[in-house]
Amino acid sequence: MKNLLDAAFDEHQQTIDRLRRQSDLILQIAQVWRVALKNGNKILFCGNGGSAADCQHLAAELVGRFVKERKGLPGIALTTDTSILTAVGNDYGFDRVFSRQVEALGRPGDVLVGISTSGNSPNVLAAMAEAKKQGMITVGFSGGTGGKLNGAADVCLVVEAATTARVQEGHILVGHLLCQLCDEE
Template sequence: MKELIRQTVQDAIDTKQIFFAAYEDLIETCAQQMAATLEAGGKLLLFGNGGSAADCQHIAAEFVNRFQMERKPLPAIALTCDTSIITSIGNDYSFDEIFSKQVQALGHKNDMAIGISTSGNSPNVIRAAAVAKDQGLTLIGFSGAGGKLRQISDIAFCVDSPVTARIQEVHITLGHILCDLSERILFHAQ
């Protein structure tokens, strides 16, 4: 058991080190665009399934409440939270439409959409991403190594790992870093 623990921790460390070394410049660019979106009155719309849905809620909470500093709330909405909307769309249309209809209703050209899918191919994430692009939102994709999300995103963060848990661990760390950098840019902190 101890060897399994050590190996899991080492795999997590290795995956993060490889990812963040490869994406350092793009993360900085994304944080600047995110801060510019928020400063211009735009909002963040986040969507994903399962663990990625939880990540959406977690990241949105960091923006709306606070992350590292006391500051005014920043507008972010996890489209994974309203069970009445999700179940009515799923019932009346399809589970594949649960995020796209919300992006249609809530998304504006000055907003940013963040789609999270470890496979990069979740049909409801891809449909929402396509709607976001059609409506002129900037699309940020968090995915695994491949998939359609990578291809259609304006900024794509792809974790090169076959293990869902390692991908999700990188995604939440990435979300934390983007929130931290955005706060620092917006509120002139070092």
């Protein structure tokens, strides 16, 4: 068991070291978020499974607060309304559960953050395509080699790790950093 823990800590640290080399990209994404929020736009989040939980977590950090006491910021997790998810899933298919919400809620200048550990989630990719049609800015959080999301998003952060857990740990770290950088604004 100790060996398992040591290996996990080592893999995590190596992932974070690789992620740290993407500081310029993280700052670029922070600037995208800050400009959108400063202009009165909102940030929409979508993802599946653990990534859906990250969407809810990051939207809550914006609407509530991260560290500093400040005005609530418009962040919306497209993963939370079970009536919309089940109605759209039933009527249009699961691949459209996010794109339909982007169609309804997205406006030019808004940001869509699509989170997919593989980078190949069809519903996240469909949401990215719809967001571009709406004139939104698209940001991807992916893993491994980035998958299709790496080319579908305007800017994509790829957490270079082989295991889903390490990718998700990188995503939430970057999400927290982005929230902190927005707090500083």
